[in-house]
Amino acid sequence: MLSLEYLQECYGFNHSKWKINGEILDTEKGVKRLTNWTEEKRVRWHVQWRDQLAEKTGCLTNRMIQTIHGERIILSDAGWVTLHDEVTSLFSYKNRENEIGAFFGRYFSLGMQDVDTEINDPYANNKLKIYLQQSFLTKNSTEEMRFLEGIRRESRLRYNKAKEIKEKAGGKQEPIVAPIRSLDQGKVVYGQFYWTNLKGRPEKGYGSLRNVLTEWLQRYGQTSLFSLLNEIDKEFSLKGYHGKNLLAECLTPWEFLEYVMKTRDVHEKDELLVWKEKLTYQWEASRLLVKALGEWLDVAQEKVTV
Amino acid sequence: MTYEQPSSLAFSIKESVWLREGEEIDELLSLALEPDISIREADDQVFIRGSLLLFGEYKPKEQDSNSNSYSDQISFRSVEEVTMSDDGIGMIRHSFPLDVTIPREKINRLEDLYVTVDAFDYELPGKGCIELEANVSVSGIKHERTEEPEDTYDEQQDEESDDYYTRPQEYNDFSSEREEMNERSFHFEAVREAAADDETKDEYESRVEEIKGESKEFQNYERNAAFEQHYEEEDQYEQEENNEEPVSYNTDPEIEPEYEGETEPEPEPEPAPEPELVRSEPTVNFSPQPSPVSAVEETHELEEEGEEEAGRDQTEKSSSSKDENALYLTKMLTKGDQEEFSKLRMCIVQDGESLETIAERYNIQVSNLIRMNRLNEERVAEGQILYIPVKQTPTSKS
Structure with a gap:
């Protein structure tokens, strides 16, 4: 772990103390968060991503704070370290579809396609496909197995539909973005929208957009979602192949794969129940999003046709 | 002379069941139809109520x-x-309401009363539809025959007649009760749980008007045919003053099978001279109004009552609306209030009888007999089946 003295010296702080050891630093310039990285290429990609995002969207993001020597990254015994402003107040998206739609539109059209690090491509491995092909039933199937088999069949149906839509959309260039897991990554500082990027691998595809839309629909409803989609569409055309690929992504039963992976070695009934509830919740969220997105695309398609 | 022996009432159903979208059948693994009924006695009537339960398993289609x-x-x-079921198999469960009412006097012991599915078959015209046919019988009904002076026949000859007489196909269902139809009086019905929609009601009301009006419409249902006949002079269809009790099949008036030449129930003259035949005169009643609890947005088919025609009717409707075709069975058996209805008798022509004698006996005109039975000539042969339209008074219903 880096020492307080070393960090003060690098970043020019006069006073500092750990709020959380090795993680949160309280300085005379505000609360800062240290992020450790194990891959230099990934951290360099993220430096570039956040710079471009701030430039293209005009929004505040958790960019890397420069050292007094102008460096964004410092080296430690454990790898690479970056320092960021720590903002904790959550942003309220309510009635901000225009502004946030534009942000996400630019987010997904940032165009950082040349990636010199390992990216996360959910379609790269065929785990989902494998699990979808195998029946979970045996001669003495338990109730759990029967449940799983029912879900598998419906998941396969979803997968096949998604595949068909994706094939029809064409295998054109998909966005590569910093992963988004929740709308809670949006914070507010001095009344301004502040986006907190995660440090995960760059992600190929529409999984992050799916997460954004799923949560948006749950929080603000379909009408608001349609407004958001309309705004996103202005920056990142969803009426074209992106929209179809996004729909395919939403249809793909990732929650089934997660459930199978998580419950493979679970034998406790209570724990299984928790996972089952999570699956049910995610499944229903996907179902509602797919339905809403399908309706939006149908309307969008009609407008294009007319 | 009166004697009794157990008998049964048989009827057939032809029904289509539609599966919900997304639950179409890839492979049907099993299908069964079983009665689930209760028998209750009240006011000199025996009520058989419950349902025919269709259940089975199938492999769903991934579409x-x-x-x-x-x-x-x-x-x-x-x-x-x-x-899903144990084997990742979809379950089919469907219930066809059934309501049969039989006069208590026609039953010796309630314990002997059974409803059985004698035969059952199905087809899959599409992945989302099951067409099923079944023969259902109510057994334990008293077989009662009373000799009548005018219908005197030799019992021995009657038995022989069974050997000689090749019954038209459409009467196979009456096989066990050809004779006792004279004395029976009961009706069976099935009611649908849902309420009829407005459209159906309108259609129904228009049919009621049609029936009540000058033009009387009778529907005759057979195994392979159905036809309808309009009668302009309803007054002449007087209730026959015989001691025969009518067989009353309360049906939905909406059923209006169209006449088709190839299925026309042209009475078939029996080629071989035969001994004296039993004259059977079952009466088919049609109630112009549905039961308050009945919905009549379905078509129904009763084998005794022209399932083929109704089936075609149903098939035509199915192309336009799945909903309308979801529950056909009950419609054919829908009970009406029966304030006014007509009935139809069947008469097997005896040796030496002519159209004139028959018309005279039933107090109708020969021309009506010809028209009703779509005869090409004014001749009938022994063994031939004639349909006799009569007007039923409310008090005569069973």
């Missing part, structure tokens, strides 16, 4: 949609809706 609309293509079921 792809060809629709251009995304909304149609992409829907999928919720976790709760994804219910």
Whole structure:
């Protein structure tokens, strides 16, 4: 772990103390968060991503704070370290579809396609496909197995539909973005929208957009979602192949794969129940999003046709 | 002379059951139809109520949609809706309400009263539809025959007649009760749980008007045929003053099978000279109004009552609306209030009888007999079946 003295010296702080050891630093310039990285290429990609995002969207993001020597990254015994402003107040998206739609539109059209690090491509491995092909039933199937088999069949149906839509959309260039897991990554500082990027691998595809839309629909409803989609569409055309690929992504039963992976070695009934509830919740969220997105695309398609 | 022996009432059903979208059949693994009924006695009547329960297992079809609309293509079921049996097999469960009323005097012992499914078959015209046919019988009904002076016949000859006489196909269902039809009086019905929609009601009301009006419409249902006949002079259809009790099949007036030449129930003259035949005169009643609890948005088919025609009718309707065709069975058996209805008798022509004698006996005109039976000539042969329209008074219903 880096020492307080070393960090003060690098970043020019006069006073500092750990709020959380090795993680949160309280300085005379505000609360800062240290992020450790194990891959230099990934951290360099993220430096570039956040710079471009701030430039293209005009929004505040958790960019890397420069050292007094102008460096964004410092080296430690454990790898690479970056320092960021720590903002904790959550942003309220309510009635901000225009502004946030534009942000996400630019987010997904940032165009950082040349990636010199390992990216996360959910379609790269065929785990989902494998699990979808195998029946979970045996001669003495338990109730759990029967449940799983029912879900598998419906998941396969979803997968096949998604595949068909994706094939029809064409295998054109998909966005590569910093992963988004929740709308809670949006914070507010001095009344301004502040986006907190995660440090995960760059992600190929529409999984992050799916997460954004799923949560948006749950929080603000379909009408608001349609407004958001309309705004996103202005920056990142969803009426074209992106929209179809996004729909395919939403249809793909990732929650089934997660459930199978998580419950493979679970034998406790209570724990299984928790996972089952999570699956049910995610499944229903996907179902509602797919339905809403399908309706939006149908309307969008009609407008294009007319 | 009167004697009794157990008998049964047999009827057939032909029904289509539609599965919900997304639950189409890839392979039907099993299908069964079983009666689930209760028998109750009240006011000199025995009520057999319950349902015919259709159940089975199937492998669901994993289907792809060809629709251009995304909304149609992409829907999928919720976790709760994804219910599977032990082997990843979909379950079929469907209930056809059944309501049969029989006069108590026609039954010796309630314990002997059984409802059985004698035969059952199905087809899959499409992945989302099951067409089923079944023969259902109510056994334990008293067989009672009373000799009548005018219908005197030799019992020995009657038995022989069974050997000689090749019954038209459409009367196979009456096989066990050809004779006792004279004395029977009962009706059976099935009611649908849902309420009729307005459209159906309108259609129904128009049919009631048709029936009540000058033009009387009778429907005759047979195994392979059905036809309808309009009667202009309802007054002449007086209730026959015989001691025969009518067989009353309360049907939905909406059923209006169209006449088709190839299925016309042209009475078939028996080629071989035969001994004296039993004259059977069952009466088919049609109630112009449905039971208050009945919905009549379905078509129904009763084998005794022209399932083929009704089936075609149903098939035509099925192409336009699945909903309308979801529950056909009950409609054919829908009970009406029976404030006014007509009935139809069948008469087997005896040796030496002519159209004139028959018309005279039933107090109708020969021309009506010819028209009703669509005869090409004014001749009838022994063994030939004639349909005799009569007007039933409310008090005569069973």
